[in-house]
Amino acid sequence: MAIRRALISVSDKTGIVEFSRALAAQGVEIISTGGTASLLEKEGIPVIGISDVTGFPEIMDGRVKTLHPAVHSGLLAVRDNEEHTKAMKELGLDYIDLVVVNLYPFKETIAKPGVSYEDAIENIDIGGPTMLRSAAKNHAFVTVVVDSADYTGVVEELQAGGDTTLETRKRLAAKVFRHTAAYDALISDYLSKLNGEPLPESYTVTYEKVQDLRYGENPHQQAAFYKKPLAAEGSITTAVQLHGKELSYNNISDANAALAIVKEFEEPAVVAVKHMNPCGVGVGTTVHEAFQKAYAADPTSIFGGIVAANRTLERETALLLHDIFLEIVIAPDFTQEALDVLMQKKNIRLMKLGELNAPKERKPEWLVTSVEGGMLVQQSDVHSLTEADLKVVTNRKPTDEELKQLLFGWKVVKHVKSNAILLAQNDMTVGVGAGQMNRVGAARIAIEQAGEKAKGAVLASDAFFPMGDTLELAAKAGITAVIQPGGSIKDEESIAVANAHNIAMVMTDVRHFKH
Missing domain, CATH: 3.40.140.20 (AICAR transformylase, duplication domain)
Incomplete structure (x- = not known):
């Protein structure tokens, strides 16, 4: 077989003139639509209008132009199927061997500040994905290109043998389905959030590759870095x-x-x-x-x-x-x-x-964490608090300086792996106990690291104290004030220990586990 007819309709016109000129030089007949057809004609490249193929005008502001049997029969016909071949001949239809399509700029549209709902919806492509999927399904016979980076390779194969290899067509088809899946994922995410459904019955996400990595956490693990299409x-x-x-x-x-x-x-x-x-x-x-x-x-x-x-x-x-x-x-x-x-x-x-x-302008994002066979989805922890949110539970209230250090410590401890204890003084951390199996162990590590700096420091805990033993350690180290969520059935025990050692303690009613 050889590539005789191509259908080209692109929103992103990068490289399309050069590519189309190379196709025409190989004797490929080019069918095109709208702005793409106008551009190619302006550049002196012979073009057949889509209406000349379908026998039907483009209508509804271009919403309906390629959704026609004359197009999709030419894409979906199985060339070595006698019934398909017979139907094509009887109906006077011709095959389309190459499809070059990229889609309406939905991502770029919704990225605009203040974009209207109507504008977003209008930039949902229908005909483009349909043609891409038809061509990709029939990749045994049809070459489909969705990325301008593939233009050169297709031209080189065409110049060498008149057609692309099956291996190339398979690779390009897989790329098409990744592309349309990502496109649909963006649309579904936009509409789901607009409708107040951030956690729907099925959760579809898409990411774009930033780079391949040499390896993952360890050299024997393969890895790559991806980003959200609309990353902040x-x-x-x-x-x-x-x-x-x-x-x-x-x-x-x-x-x-x-x-x-x-x-x-x-x-x-x-x-x-x-x-x-x-x-x-x-x-x-x-x-x-x-x-x-x-x-x-x-x-x-x-x-x-x-x-x-x-x-x-x-x-x-x-x-x-x-x-x-x-x-x-x-x-x-x-x-x-x-x-x-x-x-x-x-x-x-x-x-x-x-x-x-x-900080006050931060909005929570939805975070995805993989587990074997599935994933967890939750909002990012952007919770913050002020002095007004604190509840003093001890006889002694914290001084102004202690309050300042407690709020500083609270901002940091939420980012320490649980169980987490953090000591702070003079607007800096002086001891960090991270990721321990019990809170006393985390406190010991933080206090040991701080050494003499523990005296007069404040202590922040990411979760409540299950008993008063951590407070006993804090008192021995010379810690003067504590911030913790509260909520333990033994809160009164911790409060009593703090009072006994003249430690000021405040509760936040907010926990910051980080696993």
Whole structure:
């Protein structure tokens, strides 16, 4: 067989003129519609209008033009089936050997600020997906192209042998069904959310590949990095890498964890993360001051870690970063002087985020977590609280400074793996106990790490105390105030221990488990 007739109808016209000219040079007859036909004619490429094929005009503002037996018979006919061949001849129909279609820009439309419902609906393509699916189903005989990146390969095969190989047609058909599935997933997600159904009876998601990764968590695991089609700005998926080695799977996971923490703060903040947990967090009047606190919190664990800032990174801070082995530095932006310093290190990855939304402007996203044979879906934890939300449960109220540190600790502990205990003082973390099987164990680790800095520090717990033993440890270490959710049947025991040691304790009625 050979490719004799092609149907071309594209919204994205990248490369279509050159591709069509190459087809025409091979003697391929081109059928086209609307704006694509006008463009090709303007470029001097012979075109047959779709109405000349169907014998029916394009109607309803172009909504109905290719939904016709003359089109879909030519696409779906099985060429070595006698009944199909007979029907085509009796009806005076001809085959279509190549389909080149890309779809109405639905994603780009709904990405526009303030897009109307009517505009979104009008940009749902019907004829395009139908042609693509017909051609892809019949890939034994029909070549179908949905991506301009495949134009060159198709032309080369056509020039070499007059047709594409079955292997190519299979590959392109699979790509088509991925494309139409992703397109439909976007539409269903848009309409489901519009109708107040964020968790419908079937949950269809789509992601776009950012890059293949060398491996996953470990070298024997295959991996790739994908992003949502409409990923929010200020995320690791939309960040621009300015320098350094290619990101790894673990780099991306840690960077995402660091960003989640640094976004909690209005004031200049710096976060150091290692293995998905913060090893140091500091806030200050400048990024330079915030980094000094984050570094002092744990100068050992930061080695080989990831640092994220919520302000532009300047030369003074870059000089401090330069002296530490770090995998990634992330910031909304870098001054040129900072880049000049950091780019002296060949492998360090520098990621530019762009502008970050204020914490109060954050909206929860739906997060998907895989489990064997399925997945879990939940909203992201963007809950925040103020001093007015706190309930003092002890005889002594926290001082203003203790309240400030308690709120700081609460912002961070929600991002520490459960069971989590965090100690804070002077706008910085001084001890972190993460991922322990019991809360006392987490407290011991945090207190041991803090050492003398535990005296006068405050303690934040991601969940309630099942008994008073953690408070006893806190008292021995010199901790003066505690923030915790409350809700245990033994809350009164913890309150009694706090009162006995003159510890101020507040409850939030909010838990922040992070598994």
